[in-house]
Amino acid sequence: MKFNHRFQVSAPSNIAFVKYWGKFHGQLPCNPSLSMTLDSCRSHLKVDVKVDSTLDFQLDFSFEGESHPKFAQRIEKYLKLVASDLSWIYNCQLKLEASNTFPHSAGIASSASAFAALGSALEKIDSLMAKRDFDVKRASSFARVGSGSAARSIVGAYNIWGKLDSLISSDEYASPFANAHRNFNSVADVVCIVDSGAKLISSTDGHASMEGHPFAEARYQQAKNNLLTLITAMQNGNWKTFGAIIEQEALTLHALMMSATEPYILLRPQSLEIIGKIKKFRTETGIDIYFTIDAGPNIHIIYPKGENDEVIEQFIESELTKYCVGPKFIYDQIGTGVRFE
Ligand code: PMV
Numbered sequence: 001m002k003f004n005h006r007f008q009v010s011a012p013s014n015i016a017f018v019k020y021w022g023k024f025h026g027q028l029p030c031n032p033s034l035s036m037t038l039d040s041c042r043s044h045l046k047v048d049v050k051v052d053s054t055l056d057f058q059l060d061f062s063f064e065g066e067s068h069p070k071f072a073q074r075i076e077k078y079l080k081l082v083a084s085d086l087s088w089i090y091n092c093q094l095k096l097e098a099s100n101t102f103p104h105s106a107g108i109a110s111s112a113s114a115f116a117a118l119g120s121a122l123e124k125i126d127s128l129m130a131k132r133d134f135d136v137k138r139a140s141s142f143a144r145v146g147s148g149s150a151a152r153s154i155v156g157a158y159n160i161w162g163k164l165d166s167l168i169s170s171d172e173y174a175s176p177f178a179n180a181h182r183n184f185n186s187v188a189d190v191v192c193i194v195d196s197g198a199k200l201i202s203s204t205d206g207h208a209s210m211e212g213h214p215f216a217e218a219r220y221q222q223a224k225n226n227l228l229t230l231i232t233a234m235q236n237g238n239w240k241t242f243g244a245i246i247e248q249e250a251l252t253l254h255a256l257m258m259s260a261t262e263p264y265i266l267l268r269p270q271s272l273e274i275i276g277k278i279k280k281f282r283t284e285t286g287i288d289i290y291f292t293i294d295a296g297p298n299i300h301i302i303y304p305k306g307e308n309d310e311v312i313e314q315f316i317e318s319e320l321t322k323y324c325v326g327p328k329f330i331y332d333q334i335g336t337g338v339r340f341e
Contacts, residue, residue, distance in 0.1 A: 016292070032161065039336070061075055108298070158184075194324060213256065
């Protein structure tokens, strides 16, 4: 069969509230996680695909207008992995022009948005060729093969990824968590950029450090318990319990790094200063403002958008600027997921 198509897709990054840390069989999670889909931190992809049984696989990849052999190699490896489900890949010429809306020196993990865009693009092509509707579960599952957390970036608002007996969730793909209280309808994520450099230890090595980790089993159990508590808090609109859980999750993630067989530290003195300031501001004002942290030194500030926006932004700019570098802050918020243009 012959098939030609050109289109554009963009996908956001996401921030995990219950963290995925540890994986098996390649890219299946050792514990369930829950995240918020972001809005303005996005990867854009221009896709030009030709499929014909006479063609051999060929990839032409560029990032922000330039060739990028390292990314191209990773994508080629990825496409060969998903080709077991998408056999047309063996007979396609694929041109991909990628870019990010957020500065790549911001130290923000872009693999979630990049693979969410690519996984959605592949599902789009497959659905058009098969003349069926776009399937978000398949898009999530293709994204997952590239980067586990990418599975949670297809659909907007909140997503759960990873099996838990008492929930209808899967290790293969993320499912939307649609029952959050209106108190969680509009949520800010302000990223404080403490270090814009590349990560010293990749998240692949971080996940691997959970194999044989002395606290692994206790951690997986804790994540399951935290997920259930978090879900209840979000259903009830309870920011205090929500905040306590997300901060414990963030610090546990970093404690796991520090207690691995080959321990390492990604937090910086500035990260700890910012955490201290957030707690102090919260105690003094009674405002719901909490932090979470990814596998890096940057601090994500999480709060309900609304009446306190101005005083919070003033606090961030006046108290935290001195700990930050480069663009210093990225103001993002809850978003709606993948978009085709
Ligand atoms: O998707 P990966 O392999 O980059 O792993 C992401 C891990 C964390 O960001 C630390 C946690 C998470 O759940 O997103």
